Amino acid sequence: TGSSRPQRILKAVQKNATKGDPQSVISAIDYYCRHKEWAMNVGDDKGLILDSVLTEVNPSMALELGTYCGYSSVRIARLLSPNSKLITVEFNPAFAAIARQIIAYAGLQDKVTIVEGASGDLIPKMKERFGLKSFDFVFLDHWKDRYVPDTKLLEDCGLLRKGTVLLADNVICPGAPEYLKYVRNNPRYESRYYPSVLEYTKAEDGLEKSVFLG
Ligand SMILES: O=C(NC/C=C/[C@H]1O[C@@H](Sc2ccncc2)[C@H](O)[C@@H]1O)c1cc([N+](=O)[O-])cc(O)c1O
């Protein structure tokens, strides 16, 4: 039994990045996944769009669905203001364990809370568990068939407020057609598509930004 891809990504971070330097962690993962072994991080092309939306929103409370190795957790948390927080939800304990180490290596452990479990189970418990009113920003990057049910769940649990920004990865590749239909035909959302490429490839992909109108 050899190592897993997430374990090899962690090794590449420990070998090539500087402890406490989030940008070097991001660059180390991007280099490894572009030149050695592809992995499903949002990546450097779509990452620049994520960065620009985050800078615009400047969220106090951010939610990420689908942590994987923590690449986008680091991208998000490095741009948060002091006292702002990211909650990231991960279903697979092995992935969560790697992500925790990568987030800590970047020095961002005080800004990021990784919760292990399924988004569908955890979203209804978030208000009570974290004493929060609502999220200012949500990054969707988990199972693509969970984008619509979890968006509806966030609405129903009162976790979205007027102006909350949802940003969804992979709306073209692998694709989230039901989600695009849901947010684009819904008067409660103002949506915009940001064209880009699938991480580390030339295939078409993009991010959908949707503002909840309340
Ligand atoms: O499948 C993709 N992403 C699914 C991601 C899933 C991640 O989220 C949880 S599932 C979960 C987490 C929380 N709650 C419930 C379930 C998994 O353990 C994984 O860490 C994907 C695929 C490609 N691709 O090119 O094939 C490219 C991408 O950028 C992708 O994001």
Ligand SMILES: [Mg+2]
């Ligand atoms: Mg993705």
